[in-house]
Amino acid sequence: MTPSVLVVEDEPAIQELLRVNLVDAGYEVRAAPDAESAQRELADALPSLLLLDWMLPGKSGLALAKELRGDTRTRELPIIMLTARTDEADKVAGFAVGADDYLTKPFSLRELAARVRAILRRMDRIQRSTPQEPALRFDLTIDPARRRVTKDGEEIVLTPLEFEILLTLARSPGVVMSRDQLMDRVWGYRDYAGGRVVDSHVARIRRKLGDEAGEPKYIRTVHGVGYAFREDGPG
Numbered sequence: 001m002t003p004s005v006l007v008v009e010d011e012p013a014i015q016e017l018l019r020v021n022l023v024d025a026g027y028e029v030r031a032a033p034d035a036e037s038a039q040r041e042l043a044d045a046l047p048s049l050l051l052l053d054w055m056l057p058g059k060s061g062l063a064l065a066k067e068l069r070g071d072t073r074t075r076e077l078p079i080i081m082l083t084a085r086t087d088e089a090d091k092v093a094g095f096a097v098g099a100d101d102y103l104t105k106p107f108s109l110r111e112l113a114a115r116v117r118a119i120l121r122r123m124d125r126i127q128r129s130t131p132q133e134p135a136l137r138f139d140l141t142i143d144p145a146r147r148r149v150t151k152d153g154e155e156i157v158l159t160p161l162e163f164e165i166l167l168t169l170a171r172s173p174g175v176v177m178s179r180d181q182l183m184d185r186v187w188g189y190r191d192y193a194g195g196r197v198v199d200s201h202v203a204r205i206r207r208k209l210g211d212e213a214g215e216p217k218y219i220r221t222v223h224g225v226g227y228a229f230r231e232d233g234p235g
Contacts (some may be wrong), residue, residue, distance in 0.1 A: 003048035003120055004028040008038040010056050024203035046077060048120060054083035061099055069098035069159060076160050078119045092200045098159040100218050118188035136170050162205050169219060174231035176222045202227055
């Protein structure tokens with residue numbers, strides 16, 4: 001099946017540029033000029049990936065992304081945010097609401113195509129993974145098949161990227177992974193700001209797991225190297 005992309009962009013010229021280039025790259029493309037139109041498109045059919053501009057008339061792309069992550073139907077939908085905002089805090093805010101990736105305008109169309117391919121490859125890998133892969137059980141349970149994390153019987157809601165980072169580390173307890181390794185394994189590429197991006201995700205995972213700042217129970221920092229999951233392994 002041909003992968004599909006929903007482009008949500010209010011500038012007609014940019015919308016058309018994105019549409020033409022994505023069609024040329026082999027994707028089916030639908031487009032919407034605002035969040036409300038995008039929601040109607042999503043209600044009709046889910047795309048393989050959402051290309052979402054931050055600054056939209058009415059409801060912002062950031063607000064729409066947050067809503068989509070709160071809905072079980074769209075929780076796993078890959079989202080790339082497009083924005084003219086270049087501050088690191090804005091990038092962190094985009095990832096905090098569940099964006100899978102973030103490109104600042106002006107961006108290279110070649111780079112955009114590479115990011116789209118990387119995310120769709122990751123989703124394909126997840127979908128093709130063995131559904132019988134056993135859950136990893138510590139005093140929390142990480143279930144790769146159902147893509148759920150539970151602790152004391154309660155689900156801990158993670159974004160798709162947060163789940164992938166936690167699962168990647170938990171599959172190899174005690175093994176130290178550098179930030180570049182995590183970028184390669186989870187994102188499928190390396191980014192010039194990869195270290196800061198990984199750090200912000202790990203910080204949010206720790207908060208959601210209830211990790212103490214001084215002595216994190218699940219993900220420990222190996223200074224100057226990267227991160228490692230607890231060393232005792234599944235129980």
